Amino acid sequence: MVEDRIPGHGEYKVPGGKLVVADLAVRNGWLADVSISGDFFLQPDEALASINSALEGLPDESSHSAMAGAVRSGLDADVVMFGFSPEAVATAVRRALARATTWTDHEWEIIPPTPLSTHMHVALDEVLAEAVGNGSRKPTLRFWEWESPSVVIGGFQSLQNEVDPEGAQRHSVTVVRRVTGGGAMFMEHGNAITYSLYLPQSLVDGLSFEDSYPFLDAWVMEALEALGIKAWYQPLNDIATDQGKIGGAAQKRFGNGGMLHHVTMSYDINADKMTDVLRIGKEKLSGKGISSAKKRVDPLRRQTGLSRETILDTMVSTFASRYGAKVTGISPEELAEAESRIETKFGTLAWLNRVP
Structure with a gap:
């Protein structure tokens, strides 16, 4: 009994x-x-x-x-x-019944911006989300930093439809595929702000996919407001202001109860280089607020007038004060596991070309 x-x-x-x-x-x-x-x-x-x-x-x-x-x-x-x-x-x-949780039910950690290869970034997303799911890591917020120019395509995008191979070669761009859906991202050092949240699915228990996006990024809206930006979610996964889109989010839920939620926001992107590397149609360009006369896509820099480092510091401090998070790092074991997955998955042509 x-x-x-x-x-x-x-x-x-x-x-x-x-x-x-x-x-x-x-x-x-x-x-x-x-x-x-x-x-x-x-x-x-x-x-x-x-x-x-x-x-x-x-x-x-x-x-x-x-x-x-x-x-x-x-x-x-x-x-x-x-x-x-x-x-x-x-x-x-x-x-x-302790089957659904709140933010304060967990001890949160923050991994500050750490320069890594793009393959390592996407591999760590899978490794750390699964680690939270199996209980070997506390729920964590991790900020990305870039070592070299890169394009990260969505898990279900066609490689040939999204990337111009000649443009990528011309600009020495590394192309990788991530585990989440959504669109392609063009990255260089200092041109965007990207972060990943690794959390237990119990935190979003009962929320629809649409509702889970603004729920998980409420702290970001608070940080942006402190910087003078009034932002909101435009369903399903776009972060916008009255001047247009500034970022986008994607998610993946893993079988062991872990979850990945990550966001990229444009800080100051070279639009000419981006359109030389990515095959972006006119409809997408209109949604991104890019015209032929514009040389840069710079919503965060333009709307705040602040350095990228200042914006990052505000985001880190907002999350830390809101949820009592403590700064931590990536363990040697997690790095080793990510390296292994690069060799067997994320660094392979089979994964990159899974949708030709």
Whole structure:
């Protein structure tokens, strides 16, 4: 027989909405004594008892979608939920069960900008995300730094459609493929700001893919605001201001529970060189705010008037103060594993040409 579990308490603040609180116990693997509360609005009042009843007796291992579905099915069609939803209730319940987590449930670390080869950067993204998933590394924010000019193409992009081989050779550009989807990135030392978040998937439990992007980058918006930039997410994965796009994000979730979320923001890019290396169509150019008369793409430099180092320092300090993160480094074992994956995967022609 499964022993009773100590009563759980979980809280979830709906982005732009209200606080939902779940108090409950687990008896023999089933939810018991469920009590949902919060500063939300609900009509009629009796619907609160229906929410509690819908959750009572569910297996404690129920998925987020199963819990949200049970709540939705337990409510009459005329019930009005204002400031919360069945999904928000399910997230609070899973947090009470320690199946969903919050930022403060984790000890965070920061790896400051470290010059590495581009192959090493993309290999480390896989290695460190898996390390967080298996518990050998704490959740981590890592900033990239570039050793040489590079193009990083998305995991599902066609190499021949995205990169001009003659332009790449002319500018001594290294081309690599990353594990996440999204578009190609042209990188040189000092021209962009790129960071990766390695986290447990429990942190985004219950969030849609679309909602997880702004959730994971709320600290970035705070840092940009401190620098005088009002930025927001433009679904699905673009970071924008009233002057246009400044960056883009991509994600990958791993089978062991780890997750990668990374972002690149333009600081000061040579647009002529970029378009010589990348096969960028007119439609993409219009979205990037590039015209034939422009020689550089410099949203962060232009909009802040600050050095790249100052912007990086603000981002690091914002994340550290918000989440209590401590500076750390990459272990010799992690570097060795990344080197191994370069040899067997990221540095191979088979991986680079997986989509010809």
